[in-house]
Amino acid sequence: MKVRVGLASCGISAGGQVVYDEFESEISKLVEDKKIELSITGCLGICFAEPIVDVIDDEGKVYRYTKIDKKKTQQIVQKHLIEGQPIDELLINTDPIFAQQVKIVLRNCGFIDPESIEAYEEVDGYKAIRKALDKMTKEEVIEEVKESGLRGRGGAGFSTGMKWMFAANNPNEPRYIICNADEGDPGAFANRAVLEGDPHAVLEGMMLAAYSMGCEKGYIYCRAEYPLAVERLQIAIDQAREKGYLGYNIMGSGFDFDLEIFEGAGAFVCGEETALMQSIEGARGMPRLRPPYPAQKGLFGQPTTINNVETLADIPYIILHGGAKYYEYGIAKSRGTKVFSVAGKVRNGGLVEVPMGMSLRNIICDICDGIKDDKKVKAVQLGGPSGGCLPESLLDTVVDYETLTETGAIVGSGGMIVADETTCMVDLARFFLSFTQQESCGKCTFCRIGTKRMLEILNNICDGKGKVGDIEELERLGTTIKNSSLCALGGTAPNPVLTTIRYFRQEYDAHITEQRCPAKSCKALITYEIIDGCVGCGSCVRVCPSDAIIGTKRKGDVDLWREEHGIFVIIDDKCIRCHMCIASCRYDAIEVS
Amino acid sequence: MKFILSETLTTEEVLKDFNEEKSNLIPMLQILQTKIGYVTREGVYAIAAKLNVPPAEVYGVATFFAQFKFEPSGKYHILICMGTACHVNGAREVLGAVERELGINEGETTEDGLFTIEEVACLGCCSLAPVMMINKEIHAGLTPTKAIKVIKAIRKEEENES
Numbered sequence: 001m002k003v004r005v006g007l008a009s010c011g012i013s014a015g016g017q018v019v020y021d022e023f024e025s026e027i028s029k030l031v032e033d034k035k036i037e038l039s040i041t042g043c044l045g046i047c048f049a050e051p052i053v054d055v056i057d058d059e060g061k062v063y064r065y066t067k068i069d070k071k072k073t074q075q076i077v078q079k080h081l082i083e084g085q086p087i088d089e090l091l092i093n094t095d096p097i098f099a100q101q102v103k104i105v106l107r108n109c110g111f112i113d114p115e116s117i118e119a120y121e122e123v124d125g126y127k128a129i130r131k132a133l134d135k136m137t138k139e140e141v142i143e144e145v146k147e148s149g150l151r152g153r154g155g156a157g158f159s160t161g162m163k164w165m166f167a168a169n170n171p172n173e174p175r176y177i178i179c180n181a182d183e184g185d186p187g188a189f190a191n192r193a194v195l196e197g198d199p200h201a202v203l204e205g206m207m208l209a210a211y212s213m214g215c216e217k218g219y220i221y222c223r224a225e226y227p228l229a230v231e232r233l234q235i236a237i238d239q240a241r242e243k244g245y246l247g248y249n250i251m252g253s254g255f256d257f258d259l260e261i262f263e264g265a266g267a268f269v270c271g272e273e274t275a276l277m278q279s280i281e282g283a284r285g286m287p288r289l290r291p292p293y294p295a296q297k298g299l300f301g302q303p304t305t306i307n308n309v310e311t312l313a314d315i316p317y318i319i320l321h322g323g324a325k326y327y328e329y330g331i332a333k334s335r336g337t338k339v340f341s342v343a344g345k346v347r348n349g350g351l352v353e354v355p356m357g358m359s360l361r362n363i364i365c366d367i368c369d370g371i372k373d374d375k376k377v378k379a380v381q382l383g384g385p386s387g388g389c390l391p392e393s394l395l396d397t398v399v400d401y402e403t404l405t406e407t408g409a410i411v412g413s414g415g416m417i418v419a420d421e422t423t424c425m426v427d428l429a430r431f432f433l434s435f436t437q438q439e440s441c442g443k444c445t446f447c448r449i450g451t452k453r454m455l456e457i458l459n460n461i462c463d464g465k466g467k468v469g470d471i472e473e474l475e476r477l478g479t480t481i482k483n484s485s486l487c488a489l490g491g492t493a494p495n496p497v498l499t500t501i502r503y504f505r506q507e508y509d510a511h512i513t514e515q516r517c518p519a520k521s522c523k524a525l526i527t528y529e530i531i532d533g534c535v536g537c538g539s540c541v542r543v544c545p546s547d548a549i550i551g552t553k554r555k556g557d558v559d560l561w562r563e564e565h566g567i568f569v570i571i572d573d574k575c576i577r578c579h580m581c582i583a584s585c586r587y588d589a590i591e592v593s
Numbered sequence: 594m595k596f597i598l599s600e601t602l603t604t605e606e607v608l609k610d611f612n613e614e615k616s617n618l619i620p621m622l623q624i625l626q627t628k629i630g631y632v633t634r635e636g637v638y639a640i641a642a643k644l645n646v647p648p649a650e651v652y653g654v655a656t657f658f659a660q661f662k663f664e665p666s667g668k669y670h671i672l673i674c675m676g677t678a679c680h681v682n683g684a685r686e687v688l689g690a691v692e693r694e695l696g697i698n699e700g701e702t703t704e705d706g707l708f709t710i711e712e713v714a715c716l717g718c719c720s721l722a723p724v725m726m727i728n729k730e731i732h733a734g735l736t737p738t739k740a741i742k743v744i745k746a747i748r749k750e751e752e753n754e755s
Contacts, residue, residue: 189717189718189720225713263623266658266660268714279619280616281615282615282616343719345681350720423681428680435675578689578693580686
């Protein structure tokens with residue numbers, strides 16, 4: 001029997017490490033004839049169900065336990081491992097979630113031990129590079145990638161095969177390959193899952209890229225906010241070196257390649273390729289004009305290719321199974337699969353890998369089971385701070401690069417944040433803009449000053465100080481910034497504002513002309529009030545940090561107390577709208593209006 | 594008293610494994626921050642001398658990136674995630690509660706040198722939002738009350754130790 005515990009960042013933060021340690025100590029107590037293999041694994045993508053424990057019996061049947069803690073661990077050990085009786089009420093059926101998904105990038109995440117190279121080898125790991133080195137020329141590798149129709153998964157969507165060809169055709173040496181693992185978009189976590197759950201796949205993808213373009217050296221530019229990803233990547237690199245997959249004369253082929261991790265130092269703009277290279281070179285991460293493109297003059301002035309984590313994780317599959325196989329998935333000019341990070345108000349948040357061409361409704365309402373607390377979808381934000389917000393009426397839009405771009409949103413890095421009626425669209429636009437405004441490197445005037453001006457206007461609107469004409473001013477500024485910025489940060493920063501204006505203009509109007517926030521979220525435009533359901537328990541008074549709630553605590557009968565003292569009252573002047581009272585009230589007796 | 598990771602390590606020792614290639618600049622700053630706790634003035638000058646660039650250039654790079662601090666941080670570095678998923682699930686309220694509990698604002702360190710609060714763009718645990726990270730450990734599914742509990746537990750542990 002095997003037991004595997006999901007220990008990616010999401011699993012650990014939900015309490016997976018405690019569960020793993022408990023299994024370890026419990027299993028060590030068992031008698032020897034009960035042979036149980038315990039291992040860790042990465043993220044299955046169903047983050048809402050963490051911590052997840054899979055028990056696999058000797059026939060290979062998987063029993064998937066969800067939301068396990070220390071106590072449930074002991075139950076599983078006793079009932080399932082010792083007595084051989086699965087505990088039905090703790091199991092989760094993940095078939096409906098996975099039925100419509102096609103796992104290529106995430107093929108091993110949540111199944112294999114990411115810290116074991118042998119585990120990766122068992123699932124055809126490093127077979128693609130062996131195949132390439134043994135039987136394929138460099139040109140054939142590139143041809144295969146071209147045939148697959150794979151486009152860069154980092155956001156821009158440029159053909160990966162073409163990109164490789166440009167670098168390979170540049171006669172200058174040395175050449176470099178960089179894996180862009182600086183997943184900076186708030187709301188995207190697909191790369192993290194791959195790096196933590198299947199790091200060897202990324203290494204193999206880089207090796208294949210390096211082989212096809214003749215690169216001797218590679219860098220993985222990983223953000224420092226992902227400490228576990230960095231740790232597992234380093235383990236993977238060390239193992240690969242030891243086994244001869246990295247280094248000199250790899251597998252006797254004469255091909256030399258090695259790579260190192262470069263930890264990003266916390267700048268969103270370094271996800272932009274020229275800025276990324278600047279920072280590896282030891283400079284401020286500021287983008288520069290292209291051309292020359294990195295394939296012409298990249299890192300240290302040499303030909304360089306930069307690919308996203310997800311793109312690279314696709315490569316071993318494409319080489320092993322053929323580009324044509326990959327091309328079978330997807331529609332039109334968008335082929336293969338794409339991983340989306342679905343989060344926000346959605347019930348089953350996590351990672352979803354689907355063939356290109358699936359509708360948003362399908363992803364959100366079917367695979368992710370709709371919205372929490374039976375509320376309604378109001379909007380979907382796609383592509384993070386560079387993307388746009390689409391309204392419910394556009395949920396039947398299919399995800400492919402061209403169709404989404406037409407709506408004003410983008411596929412981007414695959415971040416998909418679902419909002420319900422309690423999310424204010426003006427505030428959401430302000431949120432993204434304050435992010436890009438802070439992260440603007442400051443090189444281009446329009447991005448540096450324009451985003452600041454836009455943010456000021458949005459702050460005013462959210463504070464109830466908006467003026468007629470603000471919306472038009474936002475549109476004017478937004479368009480100018482888009483047209484006059486050097487890199488994609490400025491070129492896309494106004495998108496969240498422009499799309500919310502396009503689809504949710506009435507919310508802007510309500511803020512400006514009626515001083516009203518329809519989602520009841522903007523603090524300056526709402527008040528808190530205690531209503532009739534109050535029973536005088538006093539829990540709100542205890543948590544209120546600004547002593548804004550007055551009244552007498554009830555002792556005895558509710559009706560009598562109401563008559564004598566009246567319910568609690570919030571003094572609006574003192575209230576700081578911290579939401580603590582609502583969170584503490586068990587009687588839904590506090591209302592926002 | 595401010596909490597300092599190491600008072601005995603010298604800047605030279607920390608930087609001894611690096612050669613004069615300019616691409617070492619950011620890794621050097623990172624190791625300085627990890628080992629000493631923050632980017633010291635002395636460290637900046639040492640890096641500049643080693644790489645043969647003006648100290649202003651080293652400062653220029655260091656101040657560009659959010660990771661680098663120029664003052665010692667608290668023993669517990671609280672990173673409150675302000676990502677999109679956390680934002681729509683109430684990260685602002687969590688931040689407010691932690692700030693009030695510790696009596697400091699985001700970006701500041703408590704008098705006793707125990708806690709520093711900082712906002713972070715996204716920790717990538719979006720399905721468990723809102724989250725915060727304290728010294729690399731992630732606390733998920735927070736409410737203001739739950740966040741305060743975490744802080745109180747750390748405080749208590751510290752008191753017991755001392």
